[in-house]
Amino acid sequence: MRLIVAANRLFHRQGLERSAIADIAREAAVPAGNVYYYFKTKEELVEAVIARRNAFIAAWLADLETEAAPRERLIRFVGEFERTSDMRARHGCPVGGLCHDANRLGGALASQARGAFELLIDWLRDQFAALGAEPGEARAGALHLLACLEGASLLAHSFADPSVMRNETARLKDWLEGYG
Amino acid sequence: MRLIVAANRLFHRQGLERSAIADIAREAAVPAGNVYYYFKTKEELVEAVIARRNAFIAAWLADLETEAAPRERLIRFVGEFERTSDMRARHGCPVGGLCHDANRLGGALASQARGAFELLIDWLRDQFAALGAEPGEARAGALHLLACLEGASLLAHSFADPSVMRNETARLKDWLEGYG
DNA sequence: GTCTATAGGCAGATAGAC
C-alpha cells in the first residue's frame, strides 16, 4: 500500500503528530480525502504502519538467524545500526522515535509500538543465553545493548553527528568480541 | 515564574506539541490569554523553559564537583538517574524527551535543547579525563555513559518499568568502579 | 497589568458528486 509507505517515511522524519493526513496523501500522490476510504481514522493508519514495521523487524531477525554463531549474529545486529548511522543522525531511530511519540499518545498505539522493542529484546536475550549467560543476565545484556543503541541514536540525532553512533557501535562490538 | 514551572511540567509529561497554551495557563492558574503578556510566542515560552532547565543542570553539575574524587562524582551522577527511575518510567527523561521534540521542530529550539546534552557530556568528559582517560576516550566514555542512561530511560518509559532503569544504573556503577 | 472574547488558521473527518 503506497499510503503506508508514505506514512512510514513521514512518521520517521516528522513524527506522528506533525505528519498531517494531507501531507501523507500528497507524499503518496493520492487525494487527501481518499485516505479515509482505506483507513477509518488516522490512528488506524498509524497501526498499519507499526504492524508493517514490526513485520519487517521480525523478518530481519529471522534472517540474522542464518548466521550460525550467536556472537556473530549480535555483531551483525550492531553492524546494522552502524550502517544506518547517517540516517540516524538525520532523523533519529525509527523505532525509538515512534515509541517516544506513541508513549505520549498512550493507549493501544503505545503498546503496539513497544512491540518492536519486545521483538528485539527477546531475540537479543536468546542470543546472550546461547552465549552462556544466565537467564537474568541474558535479559540484562539485551536491555543494555538496546539501550546503548537507542541512546546513541538520540545523541547522534541531537548533534546531527553520525560519528556518535559509530563510536558506540564500535564500543559494543568490542564488548561482544570479549563476551562470555 | 509560575508559568515556566507549569510549562516545564507539562512539556515533560505531554511533550511540546501536545501542551497547549491553554493547558499551561490552567496548570499555572492564570487566564489563557494572559500568557501572551509575558511571552510573545509559544516558542519564547519554550526557550524560557529550556534556559531554566539548563541552568538547573549546570548548578547540579557544579554541586557534584563538591565530591572530591571523579569516580565518586560519576557514581553520584548515575545515582541521580537511579533515584529518578520511577519518574523516568512514567514520563521518560525530561532532557531526552525535550531534545527529541525540539529536534523535530528544528531551528533555534533544537540547538538550545541540545545544550543540555552538551553540558552533561562536557562535564562527564572532564571526569573521565581526571580518571586518566585519553582525550578521545574521555569523550567516548562520556557519550557512552549518557547514551546508556538515555536509552534506558526510553526503554523504561516504553515498558512503564522502572526496573529497566535500575538495571542499567547498576551496570554502569559496576563499570565505573572498575574503570581506569 | 489582568482578564474575556474572538479572530484566523490548520488538521481530522465526512458528505456526496462522479
Next chain:
DNA sequence: GTCTATCTGCCTATAGAC
C-alpha cells in the same frame, strides 16, 4: 472506487474592556 468541497473542533495569537 475515486475525488472535491466542506464541516467541526482545536490551537496560537490578538483586540480591547476593565
